[in-house]
């Protein structure tokens with residue numbers, strides 16, 4: 124990877140942008156408010172980064188990273204993503220996204236729902252099961268921390284794995300989009316697995332620095348994961 128387009132400059136998008144720039148890659152980042160709203164972030168990121176429109180970010184580099192709330196998918200310039208592999212960090216939070224019947228009923232995983240919203244793309248999931256502040260703390264950790272990835276196309280998944288590796292994490296193949304429930308919210312491989320202290324994380328999640336989870340441990344957690352009762356989700 125030499126160029127990474129990032130759509131979403133919030134907690135996750137900016138955390139990944141920092142890693143990418145630190146690793147010597149070029150970043151083009153976009154949000155809903157336009158490039159002029161990103162002046163401070165670009166100043167912080169330095170000469171490796173620039174701001175642009177969502178279309179600019181979708182077209183910058185090979186695989187755009189999409190890190191926006193589910194409700195924003197309908198406002199994206201779908202044609203700019205056509206034919207692309209898209210690295211999606213998205214999760215379903217009903218309090219933010221509204222209740223979505225096919226997710227509550229378990230007819231779709233969030234990843235399959237996203238794929239239906241962006242039908243001319245190849246969605247690959249990554250970075251959706253780690254808290255934003257654990258990303259810088261656990262990138263290039265010793266031992267290396269692993270993130271799950273899921274997707275329906277082996278080549279697309281391999282290319283996303285290469286990006287995740289370049290950003291400082293190992294990957295574990297968690298299967299298809301249909302199987303990606305294994306690292307959705309409330310599953311057995313969601314964000315608390317990276318806590319240094321799970322009780323402390325529950326009390327004050329921002330105070331927890333995170334702790335490495337190597338690939339073999341993540342594999343065990345994914346294999347033992349349970350499908351969450353999404354309809355009962357309260358957040």
Ligand SMILES: NC(=O)c1ccc[n+]([C@@H]2O[C@H](COP(=O)([O-])OP(=O)(O)OC[C@H]3O[C@@H](n4cnc5c(N)ncnc54)[C@H](OP(=O)(O)O)[C@@H]3O)[C@@H](O)[C@H]2O)c1
Nearest residue numbers: 131132133134135154155156190191195213214251254255
């Ligand atoms: N926060 C976490 O720790 C975490 C962990 C794992 C996964 N996730 C998931 O990752 C995704 C992003 O989370 P986040 O915490 O980074 O969210 P966030 O901090 O709320 O940032 C969301 C970003 O999306 C942008 N956006 C919204 N609508 C857009 C549109 N139509 N076009 C372009 N950009 C748009 C926003 O733009 P503006 O800045 O202009 O408002 C903002 O930059 C979510 O699905 C979340 O559930 C989050």
